[in-house]
Amino acid sequence: MKLVVVSAGLSVPSSTRLLADRLAAATAGRSAAEAEVDVEVVELRDLAVEIAHNFTNGFPGRKLAAALAAVTAADGLIVVTPVFSASYSGLFKSFFDVIDPDALAGKPVLIAATGGSARHSLVLEHALRPLFSYLRAVVVPTAVYAASEDWGAEGLPERIERAAAELATLMTGLSTPATPVDAKRAGQAGQAKKDAFTVVPFAEQLAALAAR
Amino acid sequence: MQFGIFSVGDVTPDPTTGRTPTERERIKAMVAIAQKAEEVGLDVFATGEHHNPPFVPSSPTTMLGYIAARTEKLVLSTSTTLITTNDPVKIAEDFAMLQHLADGRVDLMMGRGNTGPVYPWFGQDIRQGINLAIENYALLRRLWREDVVDWEGKFRTALQGFTSTPRPLDDVPPFVWHGSIRSPEIAEQAAFYGDGFFHNNIFWPADHTRQMVELYRERYAHYGHGTPEQAIVGLGGQVFMRKNSQDAVREFRPYFDNAPVYGHGPSLEDFTEQTPLTVGTPEQVIEKTLKFREYAGDYQRQLFLLDHAGLPLKTVLEQLDLLGEEVVPVLRKEFAVGRPAEVPDAPTHESLLKAARAAQEGVNVA
Numbered sequence: 001m002k003l004v005v006v007s008a009g010l011s012v013p014s015s016t017r018l019l020a021d022r023l024a025a026a027t028a029g030r031s032a033a034e035a036e037v038d039v040e041v042v043e044l045r046d047l048a049v050e051i052a053h054n055f056t057n058g059f060p061g062r063k064l065a066a067a068l069a070a071v072t073a074a075d076g077l078i079v080v081t082p083v084f085s086a087s088y089s090g091l092f093k094s095f096f097d098v099i100d101p102d103a104l105a106g107k108p109v110l111i112a113a114t115g116g117s118a119r120h121s122l123v124l125e126h127a128l129r130p131l132f133s134y135l136r137a138v139v140v141p142t143a144v145y146a147a148s149e150d151w152g153a154e155g156l157p158e159r160i161e162r163a164a165a166e167l168a169t170l171m172t173g174l175s176t177p178a179t180p181v182d183a184k185r186a187g188q189a190g191q192a193k194k195d196a197f198t199v200v201p202f203a204e205q206l207a208a209l210a211a212r
Numbered sequence: 213m214q215f216g217i218f219s220v221g222d223v224t225p226d227p228t229t230g231r232t233p234t235e236r237e238r239i240k241a242m243v244a245i246a247q248k249a250e251e252v253g254l255d256v257f258a259t260g261e262h263h264n265p266p267f268v269p270s271s272p273t274t275m276l277g278y279i280a281a282r283t284e285k286l287v288l289s290t291s292t293t294l295i296t297t298n299d300p301v302k303i304a305e306d307f308a309m310l311q312h313l314a315d316g317r318v319d320l321m322m323g324r325g326n327t328g329p330v331y332p333w334f335g336q337d338i339r340q341g342i343n344l345a346i347e348n349y350a351l352l353r354r355l356w357r358e359d360v361v362d363w364e365g366k367f368r369t370a371l372q373g374f375t376s377t378p379r380p381l382d383d384v385p386p387f388v389w390h391g392s393i394r395s396p397e398i399a400e401q402a403a404f405y406g407d408g409f410f411h412n413n414i415f416w417p418a419d420h421t422r423q424m425v426e427l428y429r430e431r432y433a434h435y436g437h438g439t440p441e442q443a444i445v446g447l448g449g450q451v452f453m454r455k456n457s458q459d460a461v462r463e464f465r466p467y468f469d470n471a472p473v474y475g476h477g478p479s480l481e482d483f484t485e486q487t488p489l490t491v492g493t494p495e496q497v498i499e500k501t502l503k504f505r506e507y508a509g510d511y512q513r514q515l516f517l518l519d520h521a522g523l524p525l526k527t528v529l530e531q532l533d534l535l536g537e538e539v540v541p542v543l544r545k546e547f548a549v550g551r552p553a554e555v556p557d558a559p560t561h562e563s564l565l566k567a568a569r570a571a572q573e574g575v576n577v578a
Contacts, residue, residue, distance in 0.1 A: 056477025059416050061486065197396040197427050202346075202404035202435075205397065209347050209366055 001171055003027060004074035005041045008081040008092035009114070016114045017043070019146045019160075020080040023112060026164030027078065027171075035172065040074075042067045044091050051091065054098045064098070072103040076110070076171035077137070079128070083115035087127045096131065105136040108170035110163050112144040121145040140166040213547050214558045215540045216256025217249050217532070218291040218448065218515040221269035224522035227470040232522075238268050239275070241525045245518075246279045248529050250286040252536020258289035258321065258515060263297075263330050266472070273306040280314035287560065288314055291410075291448075291515065292323025292391045295352070296344040297334035299368065303348075304355035304376040311381040316561030321389040321410055321446075322349060324398070340367070342397050349388075349401065356385035384568055387559040389446055389513075392424070399424055403431030403443070408558070410446035413488050413504070414517060415473065421447070421488075422507035429509065441555055446513035447504055450489045453534045457492040463527075464491045471521035494538035501539075502546055510551050512558035514543070 005024045009016030028037040050064035081092035111128040124143035132139045142163040150156045225232040246257040259269045276288040311318045331338040355376040364370040389408035392398035402409040409428040411421045429440035454460035468480045490500045519528040
């Protein structure tokens with residue numbers, strides 16, 4: 001199973017990336033033994049210029065295209081942003097502005113954020129959760145916020161574990177082929193994604209118009 | 213194989229002088245460019261269609277009719293004709309009229325348009341874009357092929373006992389291309405009817421163009437019009453040339469950096485690397501254009517975008533000289549090498565008329 005981590009931290013090292021790595025490790029550790037979890041991290045900082053160019057060019061550059069493909073193909077996502085001006089960062093939002101609007105449909109997503117103080121923690125509920133609901137992702141109930149003070153206080157490890165457990169369960173439940181029929185269907189879905197273009201036969205398009 | 217140019221018809225300030233041509237100047241420049249295209253031995257001139265500033269070509273058949281009177285051999289086409297927001301009845305009439313005036317030197321390319329407000333301005337709903345393209349084109353085909361049409365559809369008032377006049381020249385409708393950058397539905401539509409498929413091939417990486425063309429070829433064969441290799445494919449391209457590569461880059465850079473579509477975005481170097489844009493010598497243009505065949509297969513029509521982003525008319529005419537004298541003769545020769553005999557040329561009025569007569573004789577003999 002493939003777990004993709006999208007981190008919008010800007011500094012190096014970054015507490016956003018630190019939280020992302022903790023969440024990824026906890027999720028990988030939770031997954032059933034038979035399902036090997038392959039973790040890939042997408043650092044948006046490295047893609048900032050290509051994301052801006054995607055807006056002006058209309059198509060992604062090579063590194064960004066690879067990142068978009070990884071996110072689209074993931075069985076589960078962990079997305080982490082620093083809080084900027086009472087919301088997700090512009091870079092974070094821009095990445096999800098250039099991805100195909102259907103790419104996240106039905107995908108389990110764990111949302112997380114970092115900030116200087118706990119006062120911004122509801123950004124997760126008021127900004128991130130609606131964004132991923134719009135993209136028709138399945139957002140896990142526990143969202144994880146880490147203020148600076150949390151790195152030296154109680155509670156954060158427990159929230160990380162709870163959120164990771166929820167994500168691991170959803171990833172298994174939503175994306176592991178349970179029966180041969182499901183496996184076949186999953187294979188077809190994967191194939192369709194790879195081909196990028198699916199065709200509705202033209203006669204059906206014509207007939208749909210005539211029927212109205 | 214046909215070579216030509218396609219114009220967007222933008223009125224853009226020349227970034228090196230700050231001067232903006234008047235609409236009259238730009239319209240007359242488009243005519244001069246079309247005439248020059250014929251003079252230097254190109255085959256096709258295509259104009260865009262737009263209904264908002266800073267673009268001038270809102271009335272393509274008016275312009276093409278005028279150019280028809282001033283040229284002898286040039287095929288007049290569009291890039292594109294808005295099949296979504298134009299009334300298909302008016303398209304049928306306008307282009308049949310143009311066929312007669314131009315002695316058959318006419319084809320056209322259907323497109324959906326990329327300017328959202330044009331839909332409401334013409335009383336349509338952009339969410340129906342694909343459906344409008346499908347229904348309107350189905351009606352257009354009937355208007356050109358049936359003398360009396362009874363028709364009822366979703367988007368236009370019904371027709372009872374309607375005859376579109378004039379009838380197409382020699383009862384042969386103009387050949388139709390369908391242009392689309394990223395809608396598989398349009399590649400499917402072109403394949404279904406055995407029409408041509410054109411990919412603008414300018415703003416997107418080659419791999420994307422390849423996928424669209426492959427889909428069209430495969431579906432063309434599926435619908436029994438021939439082998440995938442026999443499907444009718446057209447590609448765009450964008451070039452700026454000087455004898456010396458560095459001169460080309462230096463001269464074109466301010467135009468690129470301020471161009472309406474991609475200006476203030478990627479660097480010229482990145483865009484040249486990632487898209488089919490070539491800025492350099494005629495030899496470099498030849499080299500890159502010949503590579504199009506590697507991802508699109510042997511194809512029928514190559515159109516270049518030359519006159520945009522505020523480039524002065526004089527410069528565009530110099531580009532046409534280079535294209536006609538140094539690039540296209542080599543491309544004609546090189547593209548012919550290894551081209552299988554069963555790959556057809558782009559249909560023309562003459563070839564379609566011949567095919568129609570042959571089919572009619574077949575019926576008579578039977």
